[in-house]
Structure formats: C-alpha cells, structure tokens
Amino acid sequence: MDIGKTFFGGSNSIFNSGSDATALSGVSKLVSLFLNIAFVLAGLIILFFFVLGGIGMISSAGQNDPQKAEQAKKTLTSAVIGFVIVFASYWIVKLIGQLIGMPNLI
Numbered sequence: 001m002d003i004g005k006t007f008f009g010g011s012n013s014i015f016n017s018g019s020d021a022t023a024l025s026g027v028s029k030l031v032s033l034f035l036n037i038a039f040v041l042a043g044l045i046i047l048f049f050f051v052l053g054g055i056g057m058i059s060s061a062g063q064n065d066p067q068k069a070e071q072a073k074k075t076l077t078s079a080v081i082g083f084v085i086v087f088a089s090y091w092i093v094k095l096i097g098q099l100i101g102m103p104n105l106i
Contacts, residue, residue: 028102035093035106042086049079 056072090106097105 028105032105039086039090039106042082046079046082046086049075049082053079 053072053075056068056075060068060072093106097103
C-alpha cells in the first residue's frame with residue numbers, strides 16, 4: 001500500500017486527487033479515518049492492560065501478598081470491561097453507518 005498515494009493522491013484517497021492536503025473530499029472520510037484510528041488505539045491500550053494484568057497475576061502467584069493479586073484481578077476486569085465497551089461501540093457505529101446510508105463508515 002502506497003501511503004502517500006492513499007492519503008494525498010489517487011482516486012481512492014481521503015483527499016481530492018490533487019496534491020493539496022487541505023482539500024478534503026468529504027466529512028465522512030475524515031470521520032471514518034478518525035474512527036479507525038480511535039478503534040486501533042483503543043485495541044492497543046486494551047492489549048497493554050491485558051498483558052499488564054497477566055504479568056501481575058503471574059508475579060503475585062508465589063507471594064503471600066493478596067493485595068497484588070487483587071490489583072491484578074482488577075486490572076484484568078477493567079480490561080475485559082473496556083474490551084466489551086469498545087466491541088459494542090464498534091458495532092453501534094457500524095449499525096449507525098448502515099442506517100444513515102454509509103455502510104463503509106469503518
């Protein structure tokens with residue numbers, strides 16, 4: 001994928017086919033780009049918290065400190081709740097896109 005051509009030129013770009021990066025071809029493409037970036041960042045943050053919680057669970061397994069295990073459980077619980085929220089919001093955005101006639105919103 002040629003990133004320069006995708007974003008700044010060509011028929012499938014988010015900008016007009018000219019080289020002027022300030023001329024957006026539509027608000028929907030800008031919103032779509034923002035949503036894609038937001039969902040990717042949310043997924044990376046959730047992955048980080050899953051790994052952090054897992055490492056916390058492993059490191060607290062052989063110790064007599066129940067607070068560390070409880071903190072790791074809270075981290076994993078928060079990561080699962082975050083995943084459910086991001087997953088549900090993704091499908092809500094897809095549904096709204098279908099309802100307003102923009103099926104390729106995301």
